[in-house]
Amino acid sequence: MSVGTIYGVGLGPGDPDLMSVRADRLLRNGRHVAFFRKAGRSGQARRIVNGMLHDEVVEFAMEYPVTTEIPVTDPGYNAALSAFYTECTDHLRKLAEAGEDVVVLCEGDPFFFGSFMHLYTRLKDVVPVEVVPAITGMSGAWTATGQPVTWGDDILTVLMGTLPEDMLADAMQRSDAVVVMKIGRHFEKVKSALKRAGKLDAAWLVEYASMPNQTVQRLSEAGDKITPYFSIIVVHGQGRRP
Structure with missing residues (x-):
């Protein structure tokens, strides 16, 4: 057989x-x-x-x-x-x-x-x-924002929301474009890390990317809502372009 x-x-x-x-x-x-x-x-x-x-x-x-x-x-x-x-x-x-x-x-x-x-x-x-x-889910998320996630020589970093805040903030600060996954109960910690890295105002929150209940909004306008498992935060790079 x-x-x-x-x-x-x-x-x-x-x-x-x-x-x-x-x-x-x-x-x-x-x-x-x-x-x-x-x-x-x-x-x-x-x-x-x-x-x-x-x-x-x-x-x-x-x-x-x-x-x-x-x-x-x-x-x-x-x-x-x-x-x-x-x-x-x-x-x-x-x-x-x-x-x-x-x-x-x-x-x-x-x-x-x-x-x-x-x-x-x-x-x-x-x-x-x-x-x-x-x-990938993150590709669906950044596509939902209607903006390219990277340009030219941009460095893209993918982070898990479960990481310690100091590690998140450091990696965010050293990157041009950022994707944060597995947010869940770590929402406030991730927001704090983005603020420390100077990227909070540039961040987007995408929930249920490509699904019927998809939502896309600036993270700064999301309030204190606790995001579900299917949420991804995207910060777009603004690098070199013709």
């Missing part, structure tokens, strides 16, 4: 029309589809592909044991996720060894801060694994 392939399929920033042709083909023909989600939720990746899956598809929902319940610095956080990824890997490996292909849904691009990477490193030397790249 031939061994099946695990496909890490990038879905792009959220609009199904922005998927690649290959991603669309794999999704519509896939008999086994796996996706990550928070316990009790349908999962954003699964929502993106509503109406696209085969009638006889077998779905495998991979529910995170923890998300924000304990800090990432807690040893229990890493231990719980490590066991979770190992369990998911075992399930996918058994399907592939039984000759089944499996499509793993990945928001954005699979190799850009995505959970699929943790499956990939555990599977790539055991069964065939292929990655289908996609438009």
Whole structure:
């Protein structure tokens, strides 16, 4: 019996029309589809592909044991996720060894801060694994602002809102263009870092980029709202141009 392939399929920033042709083909023909989600939720990746899956598809929902319940610095956080990824890997490996292909849904691009990477490193030397790249969420966000994010020799830095404020402020100050992801509960800290770096007034807040409920506004006009998980802050570079 031939061994099946695990496909890490990038879905792009959220609009199904922005998927690649290959991603669309794999999704519509896939008999086994796996996706990550928070316990009790349908999962954003699964929502993106509503109406696209085969009638006889077998779905495998991979529910995170923890998300924000304990800090990432807690040893229990890493231990719980490590066991979770190992369990998911075992399930996918058994399907592939039984000759089944499996499509793993990945928001954005699979190799850009995505959970699929943790499956990939555990599977790539055991069964065939292929990655289908996609438009990143940050690309969808800066496109939504209607402005190029970089010009000429601009330096673009991508930062996680989970970083310490001093580190954020330092990196922002040394960059021409900035993208901040994973904001969530770190909203005020990120705003403070941007202010220290002299970039607060130039920052844009994009929520749910390319999705039906997308919003785009200057960060300085966003008030004290707590941004959801699908929020990205963009500071555009203003570098060399003809």
